[in-house]
Amino acid sequence: MLERRTSIPVSEAVARVMKYAGEAQIEQVSINDCDGRYLGEDLVATDDVPNFDRSAFDGFAIRTEDIEGATSENPVILEVVEEIGAGDVPLKTVGLNQAVRIMTGAQMPVGATAVIPLELTETFIDQGKTKVKAKRFIEQGDYVTYRGQDMKAGTPIVEKGTYINPGVKALLATFGYHQVKVAKKPKVGVFATGSELLDVDEPLVPGKIRNSNAYMIISQIIRSGAEPVYFGKLADDLEASFAAITKALADVDILVTTGGVSVGDFDYLPIIYDRLGADVLFNKIAMRPGSVTTVAHWNGKILFGLSGNPSACYVGYELYARPIVKTLLCSKKPHLQRTKAILAEDFPKVNPFTRFVRSKIFYEDSQLYVAPSGADKSNIVSSLALCNSFIVLPGGTRGFAIGDIVDVLLLEDHDGAEWPWDQTK
């Protein structure tokens, strides 16, 4: 018997899923292990930057009033009373016609009001004393960075939920965060379904294909910042499958299945949702590929029933599961970033429903271009390899031509979007 399903727009489907986004859990990790994690609290300057008046150049700390009128021809001669390396603490005060040799980053001695760069000076020994010729006048404060000039203690610098890249890590180190509060990685369980699936190390036999979806989804889970837990293939047996899913749900925050959600006679995931008493949020979406994508909610966990078709499975994860993961990673922009690009190839297909075309963006002369990343047959995995974006073509359109401006969703960006679904359905 054919089950009747009512399809809903993509924006509505995303909205229904997002209602069940959980609360982020925070944990502490060593700064050595924080790469690629997401900040679990705002990063705040714990000290002034710099934390002391600091030389911004290699040269001599001087009093500007001593070198008024200095030129190459008429240099002013100062006595060098101390030498301060970076990390040293100056012991002497700079007095009348005195100078202190100072390295970049070293603490300014008391009395000095500027640093004259080494290039504008000449050192010599006079009766056993080190002297320096200042060959140019400089203004008060020149080549000095004053305490707090770059940043005041207490300033929030990087927002909670930010991806920790090399620059963020440098800031964490600068401000002494040797333990870093990060969002705990949500655990995402994965089951593959389909009696046609062989393991990746099995030789092909007639009628069968190797399971690629599970590997792909695990990789998407990792890319989105979560921790995958692979439970293997669901048995063909309903009872065994129900037991396996119930058991798995105890160990994960989110459960993804691939396949088993269409209206084919052997697709019994809907039966499992029903028996579980899960609240099915939708089981049909006005989109291609992935119209059969089904999402259910049960006991604080979200169950993503993704299509068994590789492209639909890929798209389904990015549109519906990724924002849930990102929300659990403290992101305020959990969705894919949406922008516009110039279509670099004709796309003549009609689009009865919103279509997501696996695509590759590229740049030319400050313009963003996009082209389908391979033949757009939903059963070809090869188009996924180069994919770094989706072209979004609105439903009810008749095909697009090279040069047309189209919407794209970016897959490999760390900015994300608050809500990219306003304009199209």
Added chain:
Amino acid sequence: MLERRTSIPVSEAVARVMKYAGEAQIEQVSINDCDGRYLGEDLVATDDVPNFDRSAFDGFAIRTEDIEGATSENPVILEVVEEIGAGDVPLKTVGLNQAVRIMTGAQMPVGATAVIPLELTETFIDQGKTKVKAKRFIEQGDYVTYRGQDMKAGTPIVEKGTYINPGVKALLATFGYHQVKVAKKPKVGVFATGSELLDVDEPLVPGKIRNSNAYMIISQIIRSGAEPVYFGKLADDLEASFAAITKALADVDILVTTGGVSVGDFDYLPIIYDRLGADVLFNKIAMRPGSVTTVAHWNGKILFGLSGNPSACYVGYELYARPIVKTLLCSKKPHLQRTKAILAEDFPKVNPFTRFVRSKIFYEDSQLYVAPSGADKSNIVSSLALCNSFIVLPGGTRGFAIGDIVDVLLLEDHDGAEWPWDQTK
């Protein structure tokens, strides 16, 4: 004594370094551990895709000659002789006025020439036999994907050196690569230098700052695909430093030091290179920041003497060390991808030398924009947090205005460039 150094253009510096790029080492990892690694061989289709004639739709496998002229009003009635699920092998041949119920992805039975979608049919029972009404004519081959139609066995699909993303991993699984040949991660050693450096867990004291460069560089090493080995801080003692560097070189492919390469009195890395007998490729580059960046070659290893200034250190790694790492990861495009973008803010500074401004690219209406990611003071680390690109401003220019088209180098892209240095120096 002030050492005299001759500065060379950036393109020349990169060229000198690239001469010493080593050979990639290949290792095998389980497909479960291949995420984010780089392919160590071309990924080739090991089988035809599909590997058998396959139904592309849920429906009935039929002989098109049997349903000529079929319409809703005048459907053709066929006898259903078998039901084939995905993964099943058809046992019967489709003969005159026969049909086989078939699921998406299942193997086509012998005799059938097309699949009529379920929606265009109606099933009923007639005298204990299952029959189906075909309500429309379809062409031969409709809704069938023939063996090898999507891809022939032997076709190279993804090139050696490609970053393994979810799509590439799906292909690896599809073609049975349960063990994946990947480029071995180059080992990059890191020493920090500078007596002003505190450990990240130490409280600030006058004259000192926390070591942030080492953490930043380690993160950059990870981002570029290599394995960092942190050796800690070099002692202030020349003998001890020499011994530590000699020992470290035995364990790594590449050695990065931060600081200790300017012409300040306490910068003794040049002395160490000299004593080691290393071939110094250059010690001054016509660029800002990072003019003191020094690279040496010794015994098949490259020693990167990066500036102690955080921004210069950051830029130095990306311009000179990253392409060496990427080459060892089999990439044919090891350099940063270069493109153009519209400047979104004035940049009034004069540029006596080629300047690399830490920046953030963003998109608006299919245009690529770029803005400095923070105050462009080379001693401010905060501008690094949002940095995903460098603006490249040619030397000898007088400042740039909002709306100007500028060159940018992209930091977070997996495409890279063969040689981005042709146009500017």
